[in-house]
Amino acid sequence: MDTSVTIKDVAARAGVSVGTASRVLSGNPATSASARERVNQAATELGYRPDARARGLRSARSHAVGLLVSDVRNPFFADVAHGAEQAALASSYVTLLANANEDTAQQDTYLEAFLTQRVDGIIIAPQGEGSGNLRALERGRTPLVFVDRTVEGFEVPSVTADNAEGVDLAVAHLAAQGHTRVGYIGGPPSVSTGRARHDAFLAAVARHGLDQDPELIAVGDFRSASGSASAAALLAADRPPTALLAADSLMAVGALGEVRRRGLRIGTDLALVAFDDIEWFGEIDPPLTVVAHDARALGERAMRLLLEVIEGGTGESVVLPMRLVVRESSTGRPAD
Structure with a gap:
């Protein structure tokens, strides 16, 4: 085994990005069959073996979660964010807040950023499916919860109002x-x-x-x-x-x-x-x-649901009453 072989070498041999190679080698399903075949073949040919210490660091939790709201100027979503943040802090998690601005392109930008920051899970009030990042999160089994809104065709637990x-x-x-x-x-x-x-x-x-x-x-x-x-x-x-x-x-x-x-x-x-x-x-x-x-209750319940999913639970959707x-x-x- 050549210990000098790195994941960059594997990515170059396979003709893919380092990020794609990393996802394939970590078992993330959010990759194409063709990419998986090329990366695995390149790793075999080069004799690549992942560093166990680095792999352990990557698997460690960050104790940070992403929260993507539809519009930070809307008082309703400010209350949702406050409820979620307080519930996260009570469980020793911090919240990274982002604003979709009622726009799927901006939603995609922040979902990509959350993945880069290695958050343990994401709560999102979705604008729609967007260009693919939301679907990639679902395929990759990133802990994910919808709040206030849902997207048709996604099997994601949610907290919504009646x-x-x-x-x-x-x-x-x-x-x-x-x-x-x-x-x-x-x-x-x-x-x-x-x-x-x-x-x-x-x-x-x-x-x-x-x-x-x-x-x-x-x-x-x-x-x-x-x-x-x-x-x-x-x-x-x-x-x-x-x-x-x-x-x-x-x-x-x-x-x-x-x-x-x-x-x-x-x-x-x-x-x-x-x-x-x-x-x-x-x-x-x-x-x-x-x-x-109760917007704060929506945020709080969504965070509790997300933490349940992070811990391996299935997460049951919740519908809260209105008055x-x-x-x-x-x-x-x-x-x-």
């Missing part, structure tokens, strides 16, 4: 106040929560006998500017809604600004219900009715 319950609570409340034309400001259909809440809204409107006019639905992107634009479009219709349901806190902020710019009074001229109970929603005039779920917090923004009767 979107159907939350939407139905809001629609039922507005129906009880006498509203029949409820405008809905939804998230992008490319994101699981966007699809789930949209479908739940359609089902709730039908169940409570409200107007099913498709012009009462607008699509945003979970950011305030889209909430403003969506509210403007809905309120400019020939038959505008008497109530708005915004499927995210930032879009609710945008909608609130547009309503006020039009000289309308929330709770009197127009009812408004928002998703996510960010701290100051209860302090504005009038206070906003919200579909609330309606009724305030003055939605308690007035619609104008005749």
Whole structure:
């Protein structure tokens, strides 16, 4: 055996990168069959043997986990991150926080960085599958947990909220106040929560006998500017809604600004219900009715689930309940 042979020599002989050679030789399945064949053949021909001490160091845990949120500017995800971080610290882990900025390309960049940093596991609020890093993580059996959102076709444990319950609570409340034309400001259909809440809204409107006019639905992107634009479009219709349901806190902020710019009074001229109970929603005039779920609990449960997977557990997905917090923004009767 030639102890001077290194993994760089193996990679050069096989015609692959050092990273690919390392993954093949460590048994990581996130490689192609062709690459595995070439690397193993090169290692045999060169008489390469991995250094047992280095292999032991690589297998040691870093006690660091990655947390990739969708938008750090969104108070909801700030609370998710806080809950996850505190749960990690309680188990002697540190958290590396990253921001996807609601973009799959930026998501891929940070997932690659997490792998480079040798984190023991990753929690992600996914924007979608992206260009392949998320799938590579799944194939490579990196401990992985989805929080708030999921991606179709991935067998990954998740911690999410009961979107159907939350939407139905809001629609039922507005129906009880006498509203029949409820405008809905939804998230992008490319994101699981966007699809789930949209479908739940359609089902709730039908169940409570409200107007099913498709012009009462607008699509945003979970950011305030889209909430403003969506509210403007809905309120400019020939038959505008008497109530708005915004499927995210930032879009609710945008909608609130547009309503006020039009000289309308929330709770009197127009009812408004928002998703996510960010701290100051209860302090504005009038206070906003919200579909609330515990963002900190989402983060905490996701971290506990990830640590379970890191320890070799299978990890069972969790769905947390939602509740309606009724305030003055939605308690007035619609104008005749």
